[in-house]
Amino acid sequence: MRCYCCSSKSFDECCEPFIKGDKHPSSAEQLMRSRFSAYATAHYQYILETYTKEKQQGLSVEDLAQSAQGATWFALKVHPTLAASSVDSLVGNLVSSTEDSSIDSTVHADAKVEAVTNAEPISKTNLKSISKPNNAIVEFTAYYFENKSMYQLHETSNFSVEDGKWRYHDGVLHDDCGKIKYGRNLPCVCGSNKKFKQCCATKSR
Numbered sequence: 001m002r003c004y005c006c007s008s009k010s011f012d013e014c015c016e017p018f019i020k021g022d023k024h025p026s027s028a029e030q031l032m033r034s035r036f037s038a039y040a041t042a043h044y045q046y047i048l049e050t051y052t053k054e055k056q057q058g059l060s061v062e063d064l065a066q067s068a069q070g071a072t073w074f075a076l077k078v079h080p081t082l083a084a085s086s087v088d089s090l091v092g093n094l095v096s097s098t099e100d101s102s103i104d105s106t107v108h109a110d111a112k113v114e115a116v117t118n119a120e121p122i123s124k125t126n127l128k129s130i131s132k133p134n135n136a137i138v139e140f141t142a143y144y145f146e147n148k149s150m151y152q153l154h155e156t157s158n159f160s161v162e163d164g165k166w167r168y169h170d171g172v173l174h175d176d177c178g179k180i181k182y183g184r185n186l187p188c189v190c191g192s193n194k195k196f197k198q199c200c201a202t203k204s205r
């Protein structure tokens with residue numbers, strides 16, 4: 001089964017090991033994807049644990065479950081960003097930008113590949129001088145059904161590293177959030193190359 005986060009990988013090779021705690025996401029984008037998959041599979045404990053400590057204050061699994069009630073999260077689109085700030089998220093962006101990147105971001109991505117490749121041989125001495133960024137932003141659109149209507153949540157989120165693990169801190173919602181109409185004959189938002197009506201539209205309830 002394709003992962004809930006709409007990557008090209010299967011759930012057990014993508015988000016599931018993070019949700020089960022077998023592995024930790026190595027980039028903000030991976031964490032964001034796994035949190036989406038956790039919403040899609042109702043793993044609210046994982047949602048809670050992957051907030052920054054500051055945001056965990058005053059939140060409970062029950063609150064999270066209640067606020068998510070009635071929503072069927074069915075697709076995720078990660079927008080290519082130029083502000084990616086770790087090698088891992090660069091790689092993540094390269095993968096996700098193959099779908100819908102503009103020429104500009106492709107050129108930019110190529111430049112980043114080169115930069116990453118050039119930086120490959122890391123000796124112990126120059127490892128110290130490479131400061132691994134502790135903050136990153138990821139922009140995404142998540143799609144869900146509620147009462148047979150389709151909604152989108154378009155957010156730019158802030159992530160930071162705490163105790164060596166990526167955590168979600170907060171996000172800014174874009175103006176186009178809310179109920180949307182999506183043509184049943186259009187290519188599905190999940191990137192499956194099927195028509196919407198033959199793909200995710202069938203998950204509406």
Ligand SMILES: [Zn+2]
Pocket residue numbers: 003004005006007011014015016033034037
């Ligand atoms: Zn995934």
Ligand SMILES: [Zn+2]
Pocket residue numbers: 075188189190191192196199200201
């Ligand atoms: Zn679909």
